Amino acid sequence: MRVGNASGFYGDRHSAVREMLTGGPLDVLTGDYLAELTMLILGRDRLKDPARGYAKTFLRQLEECLGEAVDRGVRIVTNAGGLNPAGLATAVRELAGKLGLDGVRVAHVEGDDLGPRHPDALTAHAYLGGTGIAEALRAGADVVVTGRVTDAALVTGPAAAHFGWGQHDHDRIAGAVVAGHLLECGTQATGGNYAFFTEHEPAALLRPGFPLAEIHDDGSCVITKHDGTGGVVDVGTLTAQLLYETSGARYPGPDVTTRLDTVRLTQESPDRVRVHGVRGEPPPPTLKAGLTRVGGHRNEVVFVLTGLDIEAKAALARAQIEDALDRADSRPGEVRWELARTDRDDADTEETASALLRLVVRDPDPEAVGRSLTGAAVELALGSYPGFHVTAPPGKGTPYGVFEAVHVPVADVPHVVVLHDGRRLDIPAPDTTLDLTDVPPPPLPEPLPYDRDRVRRAPLGLIAGARSGDKGGDANVGVWVRTDDAWRWLAHELTVERFRELIPESRGLDVTRHLLPGLRALNFVVEGVLGAGVASQARFDPQAKALGEWLRSRHVDLPEELL
Known part of the structure; x- marks a missing residue:
């Protein structure tokens, strides 16, 4: 068929x-x-x-x-x-x-x-x-x-x-x-x-x-x-x-x-x-069910910081906004800042000379994320860091969803x-079900013997592929390699501890590693990294679509024989 x-x-x-x-x-x-x-x-x-x-x-x-x-x-x-x-x-x-x-x-x-x-x-x-x-x-x-x-x-x-x-x-x-x-x-x-x-x-x-x-x-x-x-x-x-x-x-x-x-x-x-x-x-004897709710209201503003003194400009904008929010009638319950250093030294375009400071606010009250933030951001137009501007002025707060x-x-x-x-x-329910218990992990392969003096500091992605995605508030990152020798190296090198070193965002979260030797693959589940799910927009990449590519870009000591 x-x-x-x-x-x-x-x-x-x-x-x-x-x-x-x-x-x-x-x-x-x-x-x-x-x-x-x-x-x-x-x-x-x-x-x-x-x-x-x-x-x-x-x-x-x-x-x-x-x-x-x-x-x-x-x-x-x-x-x-x-x-x-x-x-x-x-x-x-x-x-x-x-x-x-x-x-x-x-x-x-x-x-x-x-x-x-x-x-x-x-x-x-x-x-x-x-x-x-x-x-x-x-x-x-x-x-x-x-x-x-x-x-x-x-x-x-x-x-x-x-x-x-x-x-x-x-x-x-x-x-x-x-x-x-x-x-x-x-x-x-x-x-x-x-x-x-x-x-x-x-x-x-x-x-x-x-x-x-x-x-x-x-x-x-x-x-x-x-x-x-x-x-x-x-x-x-x-x-x-x-x-x-x-x-x-x-x-x-x-x-x-x-x-x-x-x-x-x-x-x-x-x-x-x-x-x-x-x-x-x-x-299993149970079915998964997905519940969605309106979690509250959110708003955001992105400040553009250009040229010199990026960190100082970000600090000034943040201090001014925080002060304004403290004095507002209703301060948002959640205030999150993120500075993306997209700027380059001696850039030949203004865009590549600029960094982005992103502010996201959330609150059950739309007024707390609407009028309060709009006033705080717009009123800084002539009284903040040199070159002050934003990608777009904040508007009214918009509702966001959560998934459970x-x-x-x-x-x-x-x-x-x-x-x-x-x-x-x-349609009748199945007459036979199985309570899922942990499957004993397959045995680790023998580690790859290699000359540790002949390693090259290089991106993991030179030998490993990855695919990542979301499941509610969790993310999974599957990592695979294409040769048996690379699998023997990967299975011993990319532990949970090493994963946390390479993806600092996962530190403090529960991370589980699964081995799939038949695919020469590891699968990592990072619990809670996406907050209340994609609709809550809790992080820059809300569905963790690029989390695997970030991991592939991190530098590790790769045995030269695998390269």
């Missing part, structure tokens, strides 16, 4: 649906539109109009391409339903009628909404698995719309329906989970955001094609892309995606617990990588499929 992907997030390439439908044969086309931040955006949409709450761009894509999908016999599975899968399913039926495609059968999956149990949350949704999707497809659905499901469920559901897998086919389902994880972020599997991108021709990376998986009955697959499309599919690009937003050897989900330490990647030919050997265990992950018993969450003919099917 050939399963393609045409969206990795809400806002991905609009033309991807048509490109995937017309670029080559497919059985199923999936689209992932949801992320933690997206749920907050859709929640605010729903406040304005209760009939909304779904990804509107999906409808526009379908208007252009539904006829193409019907003609080619490609079924469409998407989580674009967001907070309102029933509403999107109705909209798709209406669209099909308008296009003269009255025979299109549309089903949707619901039950993930936990809002009544969390009335103080803007959104509250459990992550369902792929079983409901499978039942909808078995009943003949052409389009399946879901709310919050795991990203991999968009692939496990179609695979289970196609091959007739049952809930106890853990190894097969785990293989499909890996395929789904590799597809879910679209072009990140085909060369996008790839650490070693300079090793590929720039023309190949100009417009990466979207990935597809050729899935087999045993759960193995080949990840590839349509012939003639851009990008690269190789062991490196897939290793990077496998490490994205995961943690240790066990990857729990509602369908299965996937053993990432069993994944094997083999380059079969250009742009074709075989994924095999994956093992699975029963799923909780776990609920799987039996407490309804999983319901509403078929194209209106019938409702209750």
Whole structure:
């Protein structure tokens, strides 16, 4: 079965649906539109109009391409339903009628909404698995719309329906989970955001094609892309995606617990990588659920500091603003300063001679972050450091969101499929579950013997790739190398203590290191580094997308033989 992907997030390439439908044969086309931040955006949409709450761009894509999908016999599975899968399913039926495609059968999956149990949350949704999707497809659905499901469920559901897998086919389902994880972020599997991108021709990376998986009955697959499309599919690009937003050897989900330490990647030919050997265990007895809330209001101002005495200029601006905030009617509850030394000595442009001093304030009261900060910053225009100006004047405070992950018993969450003919099917919870316990870490490889007098101080990224991302308030940083000798060095060199030295921001936080020898990889989870999640914008890089690249840029003593 050939399963393609045409969206990795809400806002991905609009033309991807048509490109995937017309670029080559497919059985199923999936689209992932949801992320933690997206749920907050859709929640605010729903406040304005209760009939909304779904990804509107999906409808526009379908208007252009539904006829193409019907003609080619490609079924469409998407989580674009967001907070309102029933509403999107109705909209798709209406669209099909308008296009003269009255025979299109549309089903949707619901039950993930936990809002009544969390009335103080803007959104509250459990992550369902792929079983409901499978039942909808078995009943003949052409389009399946879901709310919050795991990203991999968009692939496990179609695979289970196609091959007739049952809930106890853990190894097969785990293989499909890996395929789904590799597809879910679209072009990140085909060369996008790839650490070693300079090793590929720039023309190949100009417009990466979207990935597809050729899935087999045993759960193995080949990840590839349509012939003639851009990008690269190789062991490196897939290793990077496998490490994205995961943690240790066990990857729990509602369908299965996937053993990432069993994944094997083999380059079969250009742009074709075989994924095999994956093992699975029963799923945990709980489901992850994501809650989003409005956390308060925030505002910011960025002061531009140019030329000489950058530190002194920053100190003066900070002292003046702090004094003004102290004298204001309401001082913000949180005040954070950050100085980015983007300036250079003897610069030949004013921009490269300038540093940026960023001030972020937060408070439940919009007045405390609005009028107070605006007055404090604007009134300094003629009475502060030489060359005073800001990138933009502060305006009114804007609300920000926070994300919280909780776990609920799987039996407490309804999983319901509403078929194209209106019938409702209750999906039973798994009859076998596994309480996750720590997997004993695999043994460390023998350390690499090398001449310690022949080391070179150089960036870690000369030999190691990295991919990082967010999970709520935590960040993960996956680091991998491409030779056995480099793995023997990395596994002993990049300890938790060494990671904290290289990433000072992680000092004082809980950092866990996981070994994945089959991928020659380490995965670090840094707890709390992102505050209350991406929507809270707690740091400069709120989703930790570049945290891995920062790590790669840090200098370490590299054995010359590895270079």
